Amino acid sequence: MNGGFYKVYNVIEIALVIVSVLIVIAVLMQPSKQQDALNALSGGGGDLFTKQKKRGFEAVMVKVTYVLLVLFFAFSLVLVYLSSH
Numbered sequence: 001m002n003g004g005f006y007k008v009y010n011v012i013e014i015a016l017v018i019v020s021v022l023i024v025i026a027v028l029m030q031p032s033k034q035q036d037a038l039n040a041l042s043g044g045g046g047d048l049f050t051k052q053k054k055r056g057f058e059a060v061m062v063k064v065t066y067v068l069l070v071l072f073f074a075f076s077l078v079l080v081y082l083s084s085h
Helices: 003-029 034-042 057-084
Strands: none
Touching: 003 057
């Protein structure tokens, strides 16, 4: 294998580590769901008709988390492909 292959592999590996850290940060920054957890344990019938759409900061953090998860999955697949060839 040539040196260029290892450079690409290392760059993608570093990107995967960075995305992993960003996923942890994004999950920790999301608002607390204490009421949701309480409803899950108690049956959750209290808010059956009060589901609300996520808005503002919460909506942004959910979208950021989804994008980071897609990037994590893509980088992982690329690394698996590169390591097998």
